[in-house]
Amino acid sequence: MPTTRELVLAALLARLQALAALTLHDEVLPERIPAAGLIILRDGQPGEPEVTLSPLRYHYQHRAELEVVVQAGTGRASAFDDLIAAIGAGLDTDRTLGGLCDWVEPEAPASVDLPVEGAAALKAAVISVILHYTTTGPLA
Numbered sequence: 001m002p003t004t005r006e007l008v009l010a011a012l013l014a015r016l017q018a019l020a021a022l023t024l025h026d027e028v029l030p031e032r033i034p035a036a037g038l039i040i041l042r043d044g045q046p047g048e049p050e051v052t053l054s055p056l057r058y059h060y061q062h063r064a065e066l067e068v069v070v071q072a073g074t075g076r077a078s079a080f081d082d083l084i085a086a087i088g089a090g091l092d093t094d095r096t097l098g099g100l101c102d103w104v105e106p107e108a109p110a111s112v113d114l115p116v117e118g119a120a121a122l123k124a125a126v127i128s129v130i131l132h133y134t135t136t137g138p139l140a
Contacts (some may be wrong), residue, residue, distance in 0.1 A: 004100070004135040005046060005062065011097035012064060012104070012129065013041050019086050027060040033071035033122065040067040046129070049138065058138055063133040065077075068109065073120040076113075080123040084109055087127070101131040 009025075016023040021037035024030075029040070044084040045121070049058040066087065070080040088106060095104050109125035116122060 004133055004139055005060075007067045007130050008062070008097060008100050009041070009043060009064065011100050012131065013096065014036055015090050015094075016041060016066070016087070019083075019090055021083055022087075029067075033069055035072075037068065037070040037079065039083075039134060040069075041065075042067065044071070049135075056084075056136065058135045058140075060131070060133055060135065062133065064129045066106075066127040066132055067124065068127060069124045070122050071116070071122045074125050076123045077119065078110065080125075084127075091129070098132065100120070102134065103130075105132070113122070 011023050013023065016039050019039070021039050022034045023039045023041065023130060025041045026043060027040055028101060044064040046060045046062040047061045051058055068087070070076060070077050070083055091104055091106055096102065097104060107128040109127045111125040113124055114122040114124055
């Protein structure tokens with residue numbers, strides 16, 4: 001049986017896969033970026049939980065990361081902005097990921113332009129997504 005952590009990450013991945021961009025989970029950056037863009041979900045760290053007793057519960061603020069990449073000769077900034085907006089809209093549709101989380105909160109991206117020799121430049125960012133969820137144990 002999957003852990004709560006894996007269920008939450010799988011639900012986040014499913015939400016992102018509904019977008020036009022190619023979405024991968026813990027994969028290396030491919031050699032070619034699809035025209036619609038690329039999102040790589042990184043598991044991140046669950047952090048130190050707050051613990052309540054009676055009943056025993058572990059409350060996590062898990063920081064997953066989305067690596068977002070767009071490659072285009074022209075209109076790169078607007079394509080990147082469109083993808084970021086689509087991610088935000090996708091997360092806004094259900095901030096509990098079907099009841100698996102108490103709340104999902106993305107942080108603002110800090111984007112960077114990356115030149116590629118002999119090809120169109122990349123525009124990329126890492127977006128932290130804070131997943132608030134509760135488990136019955138640190139390994140549950």
